Amino acid sequence: MSCFDYEPSLCVPFRDVEAIRRCRAIRREDIERHPNPDFRIRVVSDEDLLHLWLTDMFGRMRRAADEGRRCVMMLPNPWPGYRHLARIVNAARLECKHVWWFALDEYADQDGRIAPEDWPRGFMHALLTFLWKEIDEELRPPREQVIGLTNANIDHYFELMRETGGVDISYTGPGWTGHLAFVEPDAPEFAGSLAEFKRMGARVCTLSPLTIAQNSLHGSMGASGDVSAVPPKAATVGPKEVIAARHRWEMASIGVAGTATSWQRLIARLCYHGPVTPKLPTSIHQELQTDCYITENIAADIEDTWAVGY
Numbered sequence: 001m002s003c004f005d006y007e008p009s010l011c012v013p014f015r016d017v018e019a020i021r022r023c024r025a026i027r028r029e030d031i032e033r034h035p036n037p038d039f040r041i042r043v044v045s046d047e048d049l050l051h052l053w054l055t056d057m058f059g060r061m062r063r064a065a066d067e068g069r070r071c072v073m074m075l076p077n078p079w080p081g082y083r084h085l086a087r088i089v090n091a092a093r094l095e096c097k098h099v100w101w102f103a104l105d106e107y108a109d110q111d112g113r114i115a116p117e118d119w120p121r122g123f124m125h126a127l128l129t130f131l132w133k134e135i136d137e138e139l140r141p142p143r144e145q146v147i148g149l150t151n152a153n154i155d156h157y158f159e160l161m162r163e164t165g166g167v168d169i170s171y172t173g174p175g176w177t178g179h180l181a182f183v184e185p186d187a188p189e190f191a192g193s194l195a196e197f198k199r200m201g202a203r204v205c206t207l208s209p210l211t212i213a214q215n216s217l218h219g220s221m222g223a224s225g226d227v228s229a230v231p232p233k234a235a236t237v238g239p240k241e242v243i244a245a246r247h248r249w250e251m252a253s254i255g256v257a258g259t260a261t262s263w264q265r266l267i268a269r270l271c272y273h274g275p276v277t278p279k280l281p282t283s284i285h286q287e288l289q290t291d292c293y294i295t296e297n298i299a300a301d302i303e304d305t306w307a308v309g310y
Contacts, residue, residue: 011209013177013185014270014279023269028299034272038289041272046295049253053171053293054085056249060169061099062092072100072161074170074237074245076181078126086134099141100164102157103127103148104172104181108233112204114151115231121220124148149202149235157202158241170245172282173252174271176214176263180281182236184208190238190278197278201240206233214263217256239284248290250282252298260297261308268298 008015032041044052057073064071089096106123107115117124132146149157161167177185182205184190189205190197212230215221221229242248252268255261271282272292285292 013208013210014274014277016275016279019274020266020270023274024266024302026269026273027301028296031269031273031294031299034286036286039272039286039292040290041292041294043294043296043299046253046255046297049251049293049295050081050084053249053251054081054088056169057085057171058088058092058094061089061096062094064168065094065096065098070098070100070165070168072102072164072167072169074102074104074161074167074172074241075127075131076104076171076173077123078103078130080130082127082131083134086131089139090134090136093139095139096135096141100145101127101131101141101147102161102167102237104170105234105236106149107231108204108235110232112151112233114149114154114204114235117148121229126220149237154202154204154235157237158244161241161244167241167245169247169249170242171249171251172242172285173250173254174264174267174282176210176267177208178267178271178280178282179208179211180239180242180284182207182211182234183238183281184211185279185281190281192278194276194278197281198239198243198284200238202235202237204233204235207231223257239281243284243288248285248288250285250290250292251294253293253295255297260300262298265298265300265302268294269302 032043034041061071103124115122119125132140153160172180184205186208187205189203190200212227215230216225216227217223252264254264271280274280274283276283276286
């Protein structure tokens with residue numbers, strides 16, 4: 001059989017071919033093994049992950065209420081699934097005046113202007129629509145305790161978190177580039193050594209072409225590959241905010257509209273078993289106390305097949 005070797009395209013941020021080959025070859029039965037015992041990987045069914053996540057959120061909110069303390073969370077890209085958490089809160093009659101929610105990220109335009117909270121495609125708009133407003137008015141947190149990134153607060157977003165007593169839990173998952181929130185591996189705004197990278201806080205950064213392609217498949221963007229619909233930049237927390245959280249929940253579960261096709265199958269392996277590097281921003285979780293959940297679809301072996309086509 002002929003050998004045909006080549007380098008990854010220049011648009012691919014992480015280009016270590018040997019690391020890619022090693023991670024691509026990780027089998028389902030080996031994916032939970034990791035040398036850091038504090039980085040706990042668990043494979044779960046695709047059906048269970050949403051329930052595990054929402055149960056974890058509700059449990060933390062309930063325990064904090066029982067113990068008379070605040071519950072401070074960093075939340076990822078909102079979607080209608082958050083309605084389930086609101087229903088649980090309403091059914092349990094859990095008063096959430098002690099809860100603070102910080103959004104991980106938000107879109108921005110070419111000039112760095114962050115999308116307003118009433119923009120229908122925005123993350124803050126979705127967080128308010130699918131979670132906060134779905135909770136009964138007498139139970140929901142005060143509006144000022146649901147905080148998103150704005151041009152007025154981005155320079156002191158970390159300080160806002162510290163004023164609450166610090167973030168208890170950060171919920172994240174890798175993007176196609178391995179991005180952490182919207183911390184891109186090829187964004188000039190996050191360039192630096194690993195040590196410098198870990199100290200970088202919230203800022204506006206340039207989105208990778210791969211992220212723009214990924215997000216053009218989101219329902220909020222028409223799910224049609226309309227790359228012109230996705231803004232060119234984003235506001236995002238940095239590694240600093242994630243590292244400072246008391247605990248972290250990392251998730252890899254994204255397929256394409258319920259099919260077995262997923263862009264996340266390789267990048268999850270790279271972020272959880274590859275080198276810890278700014279070229280794979282989510283890889284910093286490997287050095288932190290983190291509960292990492294991978295669905296069966298993402299953990300499935302990576303194998304070539306002509307049967308799928310596109």
